[in-house]
Amino acid sequence: MKTTAAEQAVEKFIHYIESVRQLSAHTVAAYRRDLRTLTQGIGEQDPTTVTAIDLHRLLAQRSQAKATSIARQLAAWRAFYNFLISADCMRINPVLAVVAPKRPAHLPKALTPDEMNSLLATPTDKNDLLSVRDTAIMELLYSSALRLAELTQLNINDIDQAGGFIYVQRGKGGRGRVVPLGKTAAAALAVWLPQRQALLAGAAEPALFVGRNKTRLCGRSVQKRIDRHVKKIGFKQTVSPHMFRHSCASHFLQSSGDLRATQELLGHRDISATQIYTRLDFQHLANIYDKAHPRAKK
16 A cells, blocks of 8 residues: 555654664654555645644544543644644644633542551561552652653663662653652562572562563553552552652642742743643642531531
């Protein structure tokens, strides 16, 4: 089957975000999916001749899609056309004239401090290698507000136990940062590291968290182990790895009131991404008010 001009241009863009911007494989795959909708929609048409009207017609065919899905696709298309502009293939980005549908405001799901303490309170069986590792994983996710991909990409040399820091070499968008390592997480790591060394038995694996097969633990395995822990202790809520990050950010902001520090902890480039936690903080305050204030009670 003949490759269209749009498909060829998309492949050049994919190569750019992989090799130059060094985006994660997950992000690259998401761009590829969203741009496939564009290439299929315009068919044989040269992508540099596409107008905002063409894009509106294409989106009209997807009127039943969720607003979040359409907004995500528009973001991918916008980045693609910015790439074509930087390559001097065209001068105006047609996506800029396309208004994304308004997305419903979704607050990040976070546990309360008491719920988090309950989740992490189960004593670790130091004779169970996987239990020791899982405790270190959950403590680290909560202590340092790590994304799941950041956790699984950590290497043994990224941990500064003496200084109490973690060097996140490649966060979202390829940006690195330094985050604090809490005392409880450091203690959990101190138990795990000898177990890790014994498990590897001299194998040359740099990953901080490994499985019984002596290779780097993947995100899916982390989720399965958290699910197993939640079920084992009879915890009532479904818990995702990202909830540890949201909970850390929410609790940190509630205690410190420092939005800029929270932004640095999370590694957000734009503080507007961090401001959603102020809404979460207000929601927490409103819930307490409704329960405690005499005038709030019916």
